[in-house]
Amino acid sequence: MAKPKVFVIYYSTYGHVHTLSQSIVKGVLKPGTVDVELYQIAETLSQDTLEKMHAAPKANVPEITADKLVDADGILLGFPTRFGTAPAQVKALFDATGKLWASKALQGKSVGxxxxxxxxxxxxxxxxxxxxxxxxxxxxxxxxxGYSSLYMFDNDTIVGGSAWGSGVIAGPDGSLQPTYKELEIAEIQGEKFAQIVTKLVAGTDREDVEQQQESAAAAPEEVAVVDSQSPAASAPAQLVKPATDSTSHDDTAAAADSSVANKEKGSAVRKLVAKFKKVFK
Ligand SMILES: Cc1cc2nc3c(=O)[nH]c(=O)nc-3n(C[C@H](O)[C@H](O)[C@H](O)COP(=O)(O)O)c2cc1C
Structure with a gap:
């Protein structure tokens, strides 16, 4: 039997959510029970506007299309905040899912x-x-x-994420890079999500998913999908970094693995555990 499929799908203007998505993917792969594919959501702003915003170049990751969502058993969806809500790019993707809504093709799929x-x-x-x-x-x-990491109780440093999902605090000018704590929370989210999708899909089999795909294809309503002609839209993503990304996401990710970061992480965790023991004794 084929493994359940988790799609990690993100939109990112400046690269922070892209970096987070890589830790999410790492976590999803941890239990070894699901396959993962990484996608980005198509840009809707003009090149001119993106330049004025000093947006980062897009990573070499294929674009998701609305009709492709049917292939996933679970979706981890990441995006930066726009006025406390989702960006228009994410909305555009979902606005193209009318056909899938009509055929109930996404019903029962898990989303983080x-x-x-x-x-x-x-x-x-x-x-x-x-x-x-x-x-x-x-x-x-x-x-x-949920509160799946002790770092989520850390009030000594700035840590993004909440019970609703992992997160990065990018800073008002975007100059903060994801910290090892934020990346670890993202990895935990990926891992927990994969475990849940595995449990939910067990007992079902891929035939059900294929049936959903068929009924989606047979749905009468014609609804536009996000640029399915994009050359990047076909192949599953490799975890490729942006070719000319001027920000140093790599450095941050590498720092998470360095012994200095691990030492600091170890002592931070020990402190948090000690605090917890006091509170909950
Ligand atoms: C139009 C616009 C609206 C934004 N609204 C908010 C907001 O409501 N709250 C906030 O903290 N940041 C806000 N930001 C900052 C973005 O959330 C920040 O640039 C983003 O998290 C960086 O992620 P990225 O590197 O993946 O694009 C806004 C940015 C833009 C361009």
Whole structure:
């Protein structure tokens, strides 16, 4: 039997959510029970506007199309906050899912969310909360992160993410890079999500998914999908970094593995555990 499929799908203007998505993928692969494919959501802003915003070049990751969503058993969807809600690019993808809604093709699929905001209280939670109607209308199952990492109780440093999903605090000018704590929370989210999808799919088999795909294809309604002609849209993504990304996401990810970071991480965790023992004794 084929393994369940998890799609990690993100939109990112400046690269923070892209970096987070790589830790998510790492976590999804951890249990070894699901296959993963990485996609990005198509840009809707003009090149001129992107240049004025000093947007980062896009990573070499294929673009998702609305009709491709049917192939996933679970979707981890990440995006930066726009005024406390999802960006228009994500909305455009979902606005192209009318045909899938009509055929109930996405019903029962699990969805987890992850985020980036400029500031600590810029709306990671409201971004999740205001996205839920999309999932409810499709009959998709929202899988929150919960308090799955001790770093989520860390009040000594800035840590993005919440019970709603992992997250990065990018800073008002985008100059903060994802920290090892944020990346670890993202990895945990990926791992937990993969375990849940595995459990949900067990007992079902891929034939059900194929049936969903057939009924989606047979649905009468014609609804536009996000640029399915894009040359990048066909192949599953490799975990490729942006070719000319001027920000140093690599450095941050590498730092997470360095012994200095691990030492610091170890002592931070020990401190948190000690605090916890006091509170919950
Ligand atoms: C139009 C616009 C609206 C934004 N609204 C918010 C906001 O409500 N709260 C916040 O903290 N950051 C806000 N930001 C900052 C972005 O969330 C930040 O650039 C993003 O998290 C960086 O992620 P990325 O590198 O993946 O694009 C906004 C940015 C733009 C361009």
């Amino acid at each position: 969310l992850f985020f980036s905001t400029g500031s600590q209280h810029g709306g990671q939670e409201s971004t999740a909360y205001t996205f839920l109607p999309h999932l409810a209308h499709h009959g998709m199952i929202y899988v929150p992160l």
